[in-house]
Amino acid sequence: xxxxxxxxxxxxxxxxxxxxxxxxxxxxxxxxxxxxxxxxxxxxxxxxxxxxxxxxxxxxxxxxxxxxxxxxxxxxxxxxxxxxxxxxxxxxxxxxxxxxxxxxxxxxxxxxxxxxxxxxxxxxxxxxxxxxxxxxxxxxxxxxxxxxxxxxxxxxxxxxxxxxxxxxxxxxxxxxxxxxxxxxxxxxxxxxxxxxxxxxxxxxxxxxxxxxxxxxxxxxxxxxxxxxxxxxxxxxxxxxxxxxxxxxxxxxxxxxxxxxxxxxxxxxxxxxxxxxxxxxxxxxxxxxxxxxxxxxxxxxxxxxxxxxxxxxxxxxxxxxxxxxxxxxxxxxxxxxx
Amino acid sequence: xxxxxxxxxxxxxxxxxxxxxxxxxxxxxxxxxxxxxxxxxxxxxxxxxxxxxxxxxxxxxxxxxxxxxxxxxxxxxxxxxxxxxxxxxxxxxxxxxxxxxxxxxxxxxxxxxxxxxxxxxxxxxxxxxxxxxxxxxxxxxxxxxxxxxxxxxxxxxxxxxxxxxxxxxxxxxxxxxxxxxxxxxxxxxxxxxxxxxxxxxxxxxxxxxxxxxxxxxxxxxxxxxxxxxxxxxxxxxxxxxxxxxxxxxxxxxxxxxxxxxxxxxxxxxxxxxxxxxxxxxxxxxxxxxxxxxxxxxxxxxxxxxxxxxxxxxxxxxxxxxxxxxxxxxxxxxxxxx
DNA sequence: CTTGGCACTCGTAGACTGGGAGTGCCAGGC
DNA sequence: GCCTGGCACTCCCAGTCTACGAGTGCCAAG
Numbered sequence: 001x002x003x004x005x006x007x008x009x010x011x012x013x014x015x016x017x018x019x020x021x022x023x024x025x026x027x028x029x030x031x032x033x034x035x036x037x038x039x040x041x042x043x044x045x046x047x048x049x050x051x052x053x054x055x056x057x058x059x060x061x062x063x064x065x066x067x068x069x070x071x072x073x074x075x076x077x078x079x080x081x082x083x084x085x086x087x088x089x090x091x092x093x094x095x096x097x098x099x100x101x102x103x104x105x106x107x108x109x110x111x112x113x114x115x116x117x118x119x120x121x122x123x124x125x126x127x128x129x130x131x132x133x134x135x136x137x138x139x140x141x142x143x144x145x146x147x148x149x150x151x152x153x154x155x156x157x158x159x160x161x162x163x164x165x166x167x168x169x170x171x172x173x174x175x176x177x178x179x180x181x182x183x184x185x186x187x188x189x190x191x192x193x194x195x196x197x198x199x200x201x202x203x204x205x206x207x208x209x210x211x212x213x214x215x216x217x218x219x220x221x222x223x224x225x226x227x228x229x230x231x232x233x234x235x236x237x238x239x240x241x242x243x244x245x246x247x248x249x250x251x252x253x254x255x256x257x258x259x260x261x262x263x264x265x266x267x268x269x270x271x272x273x274x275x276x277x278x279x280x281x282x283x284x285x286x287x288x289x290x291x292x293x294x295x296x297x298x299x300x301x302x303x304x305x306x307x308x309x310x311x312x313x314x315x316x317x318x319x320x321x322x323x324x325x326x327x328x329x330x331x332x333x334x335x336x337x
Numbered sequence: 338x339x340x341x342x343x344x345x346x347x348x349x350x351x352x353x354x355x356x357x358x359x360x361x362x363x364x365x366x367x368x369x370x371x372x373x374x375x376x377x378x379x380x381x382x383x384x385x386x387x388x389x390x391x392x393x394x395x396x397x398x399x400x401x402x403x404x405x406x407x408x409x410x411x412x413x414x415x416x417x418x419x420x421x422x423x424x425x426x427x428x429x430x431x432x433x434x435x436x437x438x439x440x441x442x443x444x445x446x447x448x449x450x451x452x453x454x455x456x457x458x459x460x461x462x463x464x465x466x467x468x469x470x471x472x473x474x475x476x477x478x479x480x481x482x483x484x485x486x487x488x489x490x491x492x493x494x495x496x497x498x499x500x501x502x503x504x505x506x507x508x509x510x511x512x513x514x515x516x517x518x519x520x521x522x523x524x525x526x527x528x529x530x531x532x533x534x535x536x537x538x539x540x541x542x543x544x545x546x547x548x549x550x551x552x553x554x555x556x557x558x559x560x561x562x563x564x565x566x567x568x569x570x571x572x573x574x575x576x577x578x579x580x581x582x583x584x585x586x587x588x589x590x591x592x593x594x595x596x597x598x599x600x601x602x603x604x605x606x607x608x609x610x611x612x613x614x615x616x617x618x619x620x621x622x623x624x625x626x627x628x629x630x631x632x633x634x635x636x637x638x639x640x641x642x643x644x645x646x647x648x649x650x651x652x653x654x655x656x657x658x659x660x661x662x663x664x665x666x667x668x669x670x671x672x673x674x
Numbered sequence: 675c676t677t678g679g680c681a682c683t684c685g686t687a688g689a690c691t692g693g694g695a696g697t698g699c700c701a702g703g704c
Numbered sequence: 705g706c707c708t709g710g711c712a713c714t715c716c717c718a719g720t721c722t723a724c725g726a727g728t729g730c731c732a733a734g
Contacts, residue, residue, distance in 0.1 A: 023696090025695065025696050025697085026696075026697080027695085027696075028695095037707070037708090038707070038708050038709075039696095039708090039709095040707075040708055040709070040710090041706085041707055041708070043696090043697070043698075044698095044706090044707085046697095047697090047698080057696090057697085058716095059714090059715065059716065060696090060697075060714055060715060060716095061695070061696050061697055061698095061713085061714045061715050061716075062695080062696065062697090062715080062716070063695085063696065063697095100497060100498065101496055101497060101498065102496075111592075134476075134478055135476045135478070135484075137474050137476065137486070139471075139472045139474065139488060141471055141472070141488075147472070147488060149474070149486065149488075149494070151476060151478075151484060151486075151496075155496075155498075157486065157494060157496050159438055159488075159492075159494050160437065160438060161437065161438070233592055234592070235572055235588045235591075235592065236585050236588035236589040236592060238588070239584045239585035239588060240585065247576045247584075248573050248576035248577065251572045251573035251575070251576060252573040254572075255448075255570055255571070255572065255573060360727090362726065362727050362728085363727075363728080364726085364727075365726095374676075374677090375676070375677055375678075376677095376678095376727095377676075377677055377678070377679090378675085378676055378677070380727090380728070380729075381675090381676085381729095383728090384728090384729080394727090394728085395685095396683090396684065396685060397683055397684060397685090397727090397728075398682085398683045398684050398685080398726070398727050398728050398729095399684080399685075399726080399727065399728090400726080400727065400728095401727095675734105676733105676734085677732100677733085677734075678731105678732095678733090678734100679730105679731090679732090679733100680729105680730090680731090681728105681729095681730090682727105682728080682729085682730105683726105683727090683728075683729100684725105684726095684727095684728100685724105685725095685726095685727105686723105686724085686725090686726105687722100687723095687724085687725105688721100688722085688723090688724105689720105689721085689722085689723105690719105690720085690721080690722100691718100691719085691720080691721100692717105692718095692719090692720105693716105693717090693718090693719105694715105694716090694717090695714105695715095695716090695717105696713105696714090696715095696716105697712105697713080697714075697715100698711105698712095698713085698714100699710105699711090699712090699713105700709105700710090700711090701708100701709095701710090702707105702708085702709090702710105703706105703707085703708080703709100704705105704706090704707080704708100
C-alpha cells in the first residue's frame with residue numbers, strides 16, 4: 001500500500017514538523033533529507049499520503065503536517081525508542097537513589113521525568129491492592145479512638161481512624177494487634193478479606209465489637225484507596241508548547257484524579273509502553289495531546305503506572321526512551337528499599 | 338492629602354477595573370457611580386491620583402488602571418472583607434467534615450479554596466515543629482532495617498527508614514519503642530531534642546548503637562521535614578485570568594516548594610490575613626500576581642498557612658473572605674479530630 | 675472649585691496590497 | 705511507467721494605510 005519511499009517521506013515529515021513546528025513542504029523535504037528524488041515526486045507521494053489520511057494541510061497551499069493516524073504509523077513502524085545517554089542514565093540513578101521514603105521516591109520521579117522530557121509527568125502511587133502487608137499497627141489516640149496504620153512492602157503507609165465506641169484496655173489492643181499481624185503479615189492485599197474472615201471469632205467476646213470495627217475500616221481502606229493517589233509535575237512545560245488555547249482544558253484534566261487514571265490506562269506488563277495519540281485518548285479537550293505511559297514495579301510485576309503528557313507534536317522516540325528508563329529505575333529503587 | 342471624593346474615585350476605579358478588565362475612563366466612572374460630579378472633575382482628581390502613583394494609564398489616551406500602590410490603599414483603607422454567604426459556609430463545612438485523615442483534609446481544603454475563589458489555592462501541611470508527638474512506632478522491616486513512624490497530634494504521619502547495621506532482637510525493639518514513647522508522648526517537637534538527650538544512656542550497652550541511629554534519624558526528620566510539604570490546586574484558573582504571558586513563570590513558581598513557602602510568608606497570628614500585592618512579593622515573574630494568605634491552626638496557635646494566588650486584578654474583599662473562612666474551618670476540623 | 679468645550683493623542687479594527695511558499699497538474703524524458 | 709521541470713494558481717502573512725472612537729489635558733467661564 002505504501003512503498004518504502006512514501007514511508008521515508010512520512011517519517012521525514014514527522015521529524016521535521018516535530019523539530020520546527022512548521023508545516024513542511026515538498027521542497028524543503030527534498031533538500032534536507034537525502035531522498036534522491038525531486039520535489040515534484042515528493043509532492044506526488046504526499047498527495048497519496050494525504051489521501052490515505054496520514055498527513056494533512058492546515059490551509060491550502062501550506063506544507064503538510066502529520067495527522068493522529070500519521071503519528072500512529074510513525075510510532076508503530078517508523079521509529080525506534082531512543083535509549084538515553086549515559087549521562088542521563090547516571091543522572092537518573094543518582095537523583096532517585098537519594099530518596100528516603102516512598103513519598104520522596106514518587107515526588108523525585110515525577111519531577112525528574114518532567115525535566116527529562118520537558119513535558120508534564122504523571123506518576124501513580126504504588127497500588128495498594130497489588131502490594132502486600134508488611135506490618136499493621138494499632139495506636140490508641142484518644143478515648144474511643146484507635147489509629148490503624150498499614151505499612152506495605154513498597155513503603156506506602158496508610159492511616160485511618162477507627163471509632164471503637166468505648167474505652168479499650170491496652171492489652172486488648174496489644175492482643176488485637178498481634179492477631180492482625182499474625183493473620184496478615186506478608187499477605188497480599190488481595191488475600192486480606194479472606195485471611196481475616198475468621199478473626200472476630202478468635203478474640204474474646206468483649207473485644208469482638210472493636211475487632212469488627214477495625215476490620216471494617218481495614219477492608220474499607222482497601223476499597224476506597226483503590227482510587228489511587230496520582231501526582232503530576234511540569235505543568236510549566238505546557239505553556240511553551242502547542243496548548244495555547246486548550247491549556248485550560250489540559251490543566252483541568254490534570255487536576256482530576258479520575259481523568260489522570262484513565263490517561264495512564266490499565267496496568268499491564270511493566271515492560272511495555274503504551275502510547276496514546278490525540279483523539280485516541282477518549283477525552284474531550286485532550287485531542288491534541290498524546291500520552292506515553294508505562295507500568296513500573298518490582299519482580300516483573302506492575303505495581304502502578306507513570307507517564308508523560310504532551311502535545312501530539314512530540315518527540316516520540318526520545319520521550320518513550322525517557323519514560324521506559326525512568327520506569328525501570330523506579331522499579332529497581334522500590335525493589336531495593 | 339486625598340480627600341474623600343478622590344478615595345471614592347479610586348475605589349470605583351478598582352472595582353470597575355476588577356469586574357470589567359478594561360481601563361476605566363472618566364465618563365463611564367461618573368455615569369456608573371453616583372459621584373454627583375462631572376467627568377471633567379473626575380479627570381482632575383484622576384490626574385492627582387496618577388501623580389501620586391495610585392493609578393496609571395496603559396497608553397496615553399486610554400482609561401486608568403490601579404497600580405500596586407492603588408490596590409494596596411484599596412485593601413488597607415477602602416474595602417472591608419466580605420463575609421461568605423450562608424450557603425457557602427455550609428458547603429465548606431460539609432465538604433471538609435467528610436475528610437477522614439490529614440491528607441484528605443489538606444487535599445479537600447486546597448480544592449475547596451480553589452473553587453471558592455476561582456484562583457490558585459495553596460495549602461501548607463501542618464508544621465512538624467509546632468505539633469507534638471502522639472505516638473512513635475518502630476517496625477522491623479528487614480534484616481538491619483527499622484521503619485520509624487511518627488504520628489503527630491494533627492494526624493500527620495512521618496516515616497523514615499533506619500539502618501541498624503545488624504540483626505536486632507524483637508524485645509530490644511520493644512524496649513526501645515517503650516522508652517521512646519515514655520520520653521516523648523505528648524511532647525512538642527521543639528522539646529524533642531532535649532527530651533531524648535539522655536536516652537542512649539538508658540538502654541543496654543549492646544542496643545546503644547541502634548538507639549543512637551534511631552535518634553539521629555528522628556532528629557534529622559525534624560530538621561529536614563521543616564522544608565514543609567505544600568500543595569496547590571486550581572492552576573486551570575490561571576488560564577482564564579491575566580497571565581497570558583507570564584503563565585509559564587507562575588506555573589514554575591507553583592512547582593517550587595521553596596517559592597511557595599516564601600509566598601505564603603511567615604506564620605503569624607492565625608486570625609490575620611496577609612495580602613501581598615504585585616511586586617510586594619519579591620519574586621521575579623510574579624509581579625502581576627497577588628497573594629492572600631492566612632495562618633490556620635488549633636487553639637489560637639498557627640500550625641501552618643494557606644492562601645490563594647491570583648492576578649493583582651483580583652476581587653480582594655471576596656477572596657479575603659473566602660481565605661479567612663476556610664482557614665477557620667480547617668482549624669476547627671483539625672482541633673476536632 | 676466645578677463645568678462644558680475643544681483640540682489632541684493614540685490604540686484598534688478593517689481594507690488593501692505585494693511577496694512568497696507551496697501546491698496540483700501537465701507534458702516531456704529516461 | 706515513473707520521475708522531473710515548468711507553470712499557473714491559491715492563499716497565508718506582514719506591512720501599510722485609514723477612519724474611528726475613546727479618553728485625555730487644558731482653558732475659560734460660571
